[in-house]
Amino acid sequence: MIDNTSVEQLKNNIDIVDIISNYIEVKKAGANFKANCPFHGEKTPSFVISPSKQIYHCFGCGVGGDTIKFVQEYEKLNYPEALEKIASMMNFSLAYTQGGSDNTEARRLLEQVQEWYSKNLDHTAVSIEYLKNRGITQQSIEHFGIGYVGASSELINFLSTNFLPIPKAEEAGVVAQRERGGFYARLTERITFPIYSSSGAIVGFGGRTITNHPAKYINSPQTKLFNKSQLLYGYAKAKEHIYANKKLIVCEGYLDVIMFHQAGFREAVATLGTALTTEHLPTLRKGEPHIVLAYDGDKAGVAAALKAATMLTESGFDGSVVLFPDGKDPADMIAVGQVQEVANLLRNGQALIPFVIEMMAKSYELNNPREKEVAFGSVKAYLDNLTPIIREAYVAHASTVLAVNPALFGGQTKLENTKARFESTRDDIGQLSIIKTLIENDTFINKVSNVIEPSMFGNYGALLEAVIKGENSSNITGLMLDESIKSMDEEELSRSLASFLFRYYSIQLKSITVDTALPIEKKSFLIRKIKMDVLPRLRRGELVTYKF
Numbered sequence: 001m002i003d004n005t006s007v008e009q010l011k012n013n014i015d016i017v018d019i020i021s022n023y024i025e026v027k028k029a030g031a032n033f034k035a036n037c038p039f040h041g042e043k044t045p046s047f048v049i050s051p052s053k054q055i056y057h058c059f060g061c062g063v064g065g066d067t068i069k070f071v072q073e074y075e076k077l078n079y080p081e082a083l084e085k086i087a088s089m090m091n092f093s094l095a096y097t098q099g100g101s102d103n104t105e106a107r108r109l110l111e112q113v114q115e116w117y118s119k120n121l122d123h124t125a126v127s128i129e130y131l132k133n134r135g136i137t138q139q140s141i142e143h144f145g146i147g148y149v150g151a152s153s154e155l156i157n158f159l160s161t162n163f164l165p166i167p168k169a170e171e172a173g174v175v176a177q178r179e180r181g182g183f184y185a186r187l188t189e190r191i192t193f194p195i196y197s198s199s200g201a202i203v204g205f206g207g208r209t210i211t212n213h214p215a216k217y218i219n220s221p222q223t224k225l226f227n228k229s230q231l232l233y234g235y236a237k238a239k240e241h242i243y244a245n246k247k248l249i250v251c252e253g254y255l256d257v258i259m260f261h262q263a264g265f266r267e268a269v270a271t272l273g274t275a276l277t278t279e280h281l282p283t284l285r286k287g288e289p290h291i292v293l294a295y296d297g298d299k300a301g302v303a304a305a306l307k308a309a310t311m312l313t314e315s316g317f318d319g320s321v322v323l324f325p326d327g328k329d330p331a332d333m334i335a336v337g338q339v340q341e342v343a344n345l346l347r348n349g350q351a352l353i354p355f356v357i358e359m360m361a362k363s364y365e366l367n368n369p370r371e372k373e374v375a376f377g378s379v380k381a382y383l384d385n386l387t388p389i390i391r392e393a394y395v396a397h398a399s400t401v402l403a404v405n406p407a408l409f410g411g412q413t414k415l416e417n418t419k420a421r422f423e424s425t426r427d428d429i430g431q432l433s434i435i436k437t438l439i440e441n442d443t444f445i446n447k448v449s450n451v452i453e454p455s456m457f458g459n460y461g462a463l464l465e466a467v468i469k470g471e472n473s474s475n476i477t478g479l480m481l482d483e484s485i486k487s488m489d490e491e492e493l494s495r496s497l498a499s500f501l502f503r504y505y506s507i508q509l510k511s512i513t514v515d516t517a518l519p520i521e522k523k524s525f526l527i528r529k530i531k532m533d534v535l536p537r538l539r540r541g542e543l544v545t546y547k548f
């Protein structure tokens, strides 16, 4: 493990602006710095970095945190990996504690296991035969480190003869514990594909059965190193080509990736048996490539492409969709030498937004006015999620596809982003100023919680509660950096609390007056209490509260 003192030393020397500007272009704006957010597509900067507070926050998508969090999110690293990355950027040498449970050991174990898997392949004729039949060359086998694992006992033997501790192997996702005790290999009788993080470190394996096991492919389980909803197979090998060619191909499996690379399309990556999710977006955004979704043309493939295309375009990505015809996948076509056809398909993909519009429309019977209405509703909702300029550019296309008058799409009902969260009425600003004051000066927490319950704060109740409890959230960092909300000194705070309470009890008074369920004596008592006691005292600036 990294030594704690050394982590503290590193943290004290970090400059958030320095580190972040290694990744994205930042511009000075008053006391802060601004940039286009790297985590969601935008053209006007809503990503703010505060050197005095050493935090960042995006008012567009809500992400935020400190330097380490940024490096974790941007590079897809876990906490210690991010520390190591930052240390190397700062030429700082971290100290390590002996024998701790850091990831280096698990990773070293994976490297050794990988070496062994890959040697095994040479002695397994049936696997080599399979790979040959799929058209995979010896060069690709080596480039992608394809290997083989046999019976469970062989792996267990390998680990023990090489003094590799079983608990480490479990932590690395290579073995699992039996219910009745003992351990077994997670992958058996499978062709193995090592999986690397985007920075090129081994994190796990995928395996394809050669004995017709019902689960054709299996991946490593979720471990400290292996997060399958973020990882993209082949990314580390594709990275330089993605940056150079400003293109990234997303396909559906290991073999597609390998065959694409083999045929010279070296920008290909695949998700690990999952759909493309927002967790993949930070990796996909690196280098700002044009995204080509290369999926099977079958029902499942089309559905996956529609989902991915919708998410990508709503997040500001540009790209196209290629559906491989007649149940063929890219790997098959390349294996039989149809490289030129594949190249043509890739070149002539359909742009993402028209694809989404047409697929949405296609799933309804447009001759039926009721169905047409539903189709219109879903296409409109989709368009409303795009930025105004992009939306406007596609309204004509959508109205042609649906055969409706473009005027029906009207103006955009939703805002481009959620910046509006903190921009509402004057009352809200009063509440937010109270919360901000507490964030900056926690000695006032008692003063406030003596008279205010989080539930009285309506929409901001949860935020107030988090601040009172000293919790962290991105809404808190957002509020810290929101310059339109001012924090107050004690006198201002008292005034602001009194005026909030005055409004609050005035509203209570109104609702009590019309409450028919309240017994008459109780009702007249409460009305008198609020009218004659609570409100006048608040008006004089006294901080009073009354529990019903």
Ligand SMILES: [Zn+2]
Binding pocket: 037, 038, 039, 040, 047, 058, 059, 060, 061, 062, 063
């Ligand atoms: Zn953002």
